[in-house]
Each structure stands twice: as C-alpha cells, then as structure tokens.
Amino acid sequence: MFKQLTSYLSALAFAVLLAACAAPGQQPGEMEIRSGVIEQISFVDLQSNQHQGVGAVVGGLAGLGIGSLIGGGSGRDVAMVLGTIGGAIAGNQIQKRYDKPVQGQQIIVRTSYGVLVSVTQPTNQALFQGQRVFIEGSGENARVVPR
Template sequence: MHRINHGFLIGFIVFALSACAGMDGGGSGGASAPGEMEIRTGVVEQVTDTQVQTNHDTGVGAILGGLGGVALGSLIGRGTGRDVAMIAGALAGGVGGNYAEQRQYDKPQEAQQIIVRMKSGVLVSVTQPVNADLKPGTKVYIEGQGAGARVVPQND
C-alpha cells in the first residue's frame, strides 16, 4: 500500500509539472486545409536587421528537474518527512529546471524585418531569421501568413 501511495504521489507531481509546460498556440487562423499554404509575390522594399526573442519553453526542464528533485527527496528521512522532502524536491527541481531551460534557449536571435511591396501596392512586413539573399529590389515569395509567414527569394 505504501508503494502505491508513493507511485500516486510521483505520478501526480509529474502530471502537475507537465501542466505548467508552455503550449504552442497552433492554429493558422486561415480556412485552408492542412498542408496548404498561400504564396504571394512581391519585391523587397527594405531590410532592417533586428533581434527576436525565442520561446522554446517546452517544459522539459521543469519535468526533468521535478523528477530529479523527487529522486533526491526520496533519499531523505522516513515516513511523512520523506514525503515532504519529495514534494519540496519536486517543486524546487521543477522551478530550477525551468529556469535552466529558459537561460539556455531564451536568448535573442539575429533576425531581419523585411518589407515587401506586393503587386497590388500593399506593403507587407515579415520578421524572420536572417537570409543574406534578401536585399532591396529582390523579387520574392511570401509563404504563409501571420507569425508563420516567411519571405524567400524567387529563383528565376
């Protein structure tokens, strides 16, 4: 019975920590079928170097830290003191693991803000990772829309 309680406690802690993991917004917001992508054409008007903050918070750091904290907490004491040490270890490990993951992956990345004049005369701005082939006057495709849009040069 005691093992069942520990198994339940560990399972609950893992579940609770995984619920804290970041979720991707998903959803394209468009009416196109999965796998389809709108492609538009235009000419690059302006390219500005910038930086973007990444967001790779998958929650893996929190989960692994929490599991490590439970493992270390299980080595301390007996009975309810051990249970308290496991819970405290899970919480501290989860917070520490999440912090470590953010420090590793949430660093600003070099990017470009590209302004493209469409054939209709409308200006479209896209911020994306650096592409050295994009310069003012370059004919380009704009693939996708919203946060998933990318500017790629046309290969004539």
C-alpha cells in the same frame, strides 16, 4: 429496410449539403504564394523557441524523484516537497541560460498589387533590399524567400 435506406440517403444528402456550404479557399496543405520586391529589411531580436517553464517542470520532477528516494514516512514527504521546489528553481535557472533571443529580420515587401506586407522571420542572409521575392503562406507562418 426502407427506413434504413432512407436514413442512409438522408445522411448522404446532409454530408453533401455540408460540403457544398464549406467556405471556398485553400485546401489543407495548400500554401498561398505572393510575389513582390523587398522595400526594407530591419534586424530584430526574436524570442527563442524554448518553451517557457519546461526547465522548472523537468527540474521539479527530477527533484521529486530524488526526494522520494530519501528517508521514509513524513521525512520522505518533506524530502519530496523540498526536492520538487529545489529542482524547479534549479531547472528554471538552467533554462534561463539557454533562453537567449534569436537574430531575425522584419522584411517589408511591396507586392505586385502595390500592397505593403511586413513579415518577421529568422535571418536569411540571401535576402537584400530591392530583391524580387516570394511571400509564402500567411499570418505567423509567412516567410519571404528569394525568387
């Protein structure tokens, strides 16, 4: 009983020690917000949000399924291989039709501390040069929004 109590207390002390050593900063779900004025807006093309290769994978699986319905024995195996290859090529070509760049903006904001911050995001028509804005988040998730 004493050993069990000691082990529970040791585990609790270890957990408290780890929590105390955790790096201070944002908690999960919190977002950093900075403010500033837009210095410059440049229009850029952003990569589409389509995932590369999905069309080929889906087409290949569809071709495999269709090929498995044809024939039997080694002829069926050949039909499955050809269906997979043909489906992958067709799926890739179909995806290329829809994989167009998206219009975006590169926005340069001078923060209230005098630091220049560049954020690239999808186009927001409500933003203009000289406007007071907030920069929400950081890194790839940063967004510029009107104040």
